[in-house]
Amino acid sequence: MSYQLPKFRHPELPKNDLGYTKADYEGAISTLCAGCGHDSISGAIVKACHELSIEPHKIAKLSGIGCSSKTPTYYLGKSHGFNSVHGRMPSVVTGAAMANRxxxxxxxxxxxxxxxxxMGQFAHVARRNLNMVYIVMNNGCYGLTKGQDSATADEGSMSKKGEPNPFSAIDLCATALQFGATFVARSFSGDKTQLVPLIKAAIAxxxxxxIDVVSPCVTFNNNKGSTKSYEFVREHAEATGAVDFVPMRKEITTDYKPGYSHEVTLHDGSSIHLYKLEQDLDPFDRTSALLAMERHRAAGDILTGLIYMDKASRDLHEQLETSRRPLSQLTEEDLCPGNQMLKNINASLR
Incomplete structure (x- = not known):
């Protein structure tokens, strides 16, 4: 059986600043299980890119192996894409980013x-501060291979098979903070109101x-006793605050909800507004973020929203002082300047 999206679109669909409708950012029809949280995340990516008016050909989407890594087929169909091998996506992104910034x-x-x-690749791409958005679709199990517990499954969480997980979980947000990540957030696939602004902020x-997104597996990990199920997350999610992303190219008016206590100007000049509900969390302090996550973990809650952001972040290109001109645009003459240039370089090193 083949699946095809209808080509007809209503002529009055809303368009962004580039004249694109949201349909221009969609991909193929999903073949994931009906109700899978991953499809909601795909929809949030589509919405964020459309509202930010990003040219589709200016985006490169990459993935590894697994149910989550199938999703690039279902969004940004006009963007560059690469499906790598299991766990090696960060290496491919690093090579591509160094060639074309x-x-x-x-x-x-x-x-x-x-x-x-x-995990090894994740650690190094985080500590090197590569300029990228890294979204984890976290369901606590291996949905592609019949639902075995993954390393993020909480201790005591009950799988569909009925056996509790005996091992402690890896908290990807806490781990990323310790690795040196400069932007850390967590959300829930069923909360687009929170997730879309977080994706926009991550892009900027x-x-x-x-962004670690709890995304329930409706087939293998949405049962009673699971800490990654829709019911559990809805009952135990504790948001750091309401998030609203405001691009600088649009006029910032005064019709926001009262009580915003933080405004952060990002590197591209845009702002993220936070309504701070968690009094003990300073999202610009790494230690405060780690302590807040630990407090909520001990209480059995899931802390969502913007957890940490480094306002003075310097990405890998800035740290290595790479050429402003992308390597992909260099010509043969640039790459092979001739024997005399080589002699000059050797002479300067003597």
Missing amino acids: ELLYLGVSGDGDTASIG HRGFAL
Whole structure:
């Protein structure tokens, strides 16, 4: 059986500043299980890119292996795409970003792809502060291979098979903070009101931006006793605050909800507004963020929203002082300047 999206679109669909409708950012029809949280995340990515008026050809979407890593097929159908091997997506993104710094790099991974086989790669892409958005679709199980517990499954969480997980979980947000990530957030696939602004803010951030999204597996991990189920997350999610992303190219008016206590200007000049509900969390202090996550973990709650952001972040290109001109645009003459240039370089090193 083949699946095709209808080509007809209502002529009055809303258009962004580039004249594109949201349909221009969609992909193929999803073949994931009906109700899968991953599809909601795909929809949030589409919405965020459409509202930010990003040229589709300016985006590169990359993934590894797993249910989550199938999703780039379902969004940004007119963007560049690369499906890498299990756990190795960060290496591919690093190579692509060093060759062409002008693209927006959007990496999508799963809890198995990141917290198990890809943990080493995840650690180094975070500490190097590569300029990319890294979204983890976290369901606590291996949905592609019949629902075994993953490394992010909480201790005591009950799988569909009926056995509690005996091991402690890896908290990807806490781990990323310890690795040196400069933007860390967590959300829930069923909360687009929170997730879409977080994706926008991550795109605008200069450096490594992690968003860990709890995304229930409706087939293998949405049962009673699971801490990654829709019911559990809705009952135990504790938001850091309401998030609203405001691009600078649009006039900032005064019709926002009262009580905003933080305004952060990002590297591209845009702002993120936070309504701070968690009094003990300073999202610009790494230690405060770690302590807040630990307090909520001990209470059995899931802290969502913007957890940490480094306002003075310097990405990998800035740290290495790479050429402003993308390597992909260099000509043979630039790459092979001739024997005399080589002699001059050797002479300068003597």
